[in-house]
Amino acid sequence: MSYPIIAAQLYTVRDFTKIPKDIEKTFKKLKEIGYNAVQVSGIGPIEHERLKHMADEAGLKICATHISFDKLEDDFDDVVKQHKLWDCEYVGLGSMPGEYRTNEEGFKNFAHKASEIARRLNDQGLKFVYHNHNFEFTRFGNTTGMDILFNESDPDAFQFEMDTFWVQAGGANPVDWIKKLKGRMEVIHFKDMAVGLDMKPIMSEVGEGNLNWKDIIDACKDIGVKWAPVEQDICKRDPFESLSISLKNLKKMGLSSEVK
Template sequence: MKKNQIAAQLYTVRSFTKTAEDLDAALQKIKAIGYDAVQVSGIGPIAPEAVLEMCQRRGLTICATHVPFEWLLQDLDNVIKVHKAWNCRYVGIGSMPPAYRTGLSGYQEMARTLSEIGAKLSEAGLGLIYHNHKFEFEKIAGKTGLEWLLEESDAAHVGFELDMYWVQAGGANPVNWVLKVDGRMKVVHLKDMAIVNDTQTFAEIGEGNMDWPAVLDACRATGVEWYVVEQDVCPGDPFESLALSYHTLSGWAE
């Protein structure tokens, strides 16, 4: 992991990206922290051209996105157009729509749908990545939902964007899962897990209990390209949380 591979997930600062003016100010702060890349997610209805102009002016690469699943189903050509304009290869799905969370048949249908979308994105030179939460670790017919997605989807066209916090929250081993998706994960989500009053809670990198040296070693070994910091809930100013995570991670960079 090099410093320029560490990115900030804009969802972390979603309350500060609802207008173009606010987004530009947020990007300025993120660049000042030291980040060279961002993942676009959770921003307001801002024209793609404006987003690109701001990121270029601030010297920030758009490394990945999260887009609404219905856009992939209904407006894929435009999704491709925007990502190509942004020079952004990785098209992310932030979560599985509830309609597919219906047992094994739902996971199999989701895998088929992802494979179809992923094939079209691959033809355009882009990559589809799926971001997990905790529910995918519920057992269905002897395997976790995420195992079914991994096995039933087309390895050539469906990638994963494992969220290390949610893997651990689901009772699984983050390192083992990084190794499971070897060759299929170019973007990883990093957030720490702390225990406060006997409850799991989000924390900045290095402020919780996760085994980051082992996780990062596995990511390096399996070819992860982007290490994206995301903190769903921050104890105070989310920019301060992004800064703390960046400075800890950058200290471990090569």
């Protein structure tokens, strides 16, 4: 098995996963496109057992999730039950709650609190992964929010799920950060960045933008990243077509969506 394995981040097709019957259709469509694994995020309400059955029927592995911080704090046992039922090792947090983003102390408090939850997940055989945006690269004197998360969190429990687009949007180098996260990142979000004539950054299909994918992929291989869900929050075309384009481009770059 070659790593990282390409997966589809369901947030990309969130408009097509609001009710159970649409989730089922979406799973089948992603399988037809060529994906064999998904990250569950942004879907409508559905029973854990029913979702697992749909994924199995479509032949899709659930490689990771995004869970709200409130649920991690208030319904921890159900989170554990859910992930074990889904045979899903990675419990993802899409972003820190807004109240922690206001200052340096807030970032430190979040890093400490999330580390406590991460250690509890580790005790259950699961792994906590934190997904960044660009606000983590806000500067506080000589440091950034992302540096604070890296330095103040428990390196044995708090893992990252770096997003290539948002690191670039935050003014940092995705390759540098991948290398820095060695030993603390097994899931990464692949998302490309283009630019419009209005000089604003645009989320684009992987390989259709300006990020340095050769160096990004090489760095992921070097540090042992296992999963690379493709995410595109905003698509200029049908999101399924966008996911298809990203997958085709990544296969041309030598990656695979095969799960063994």
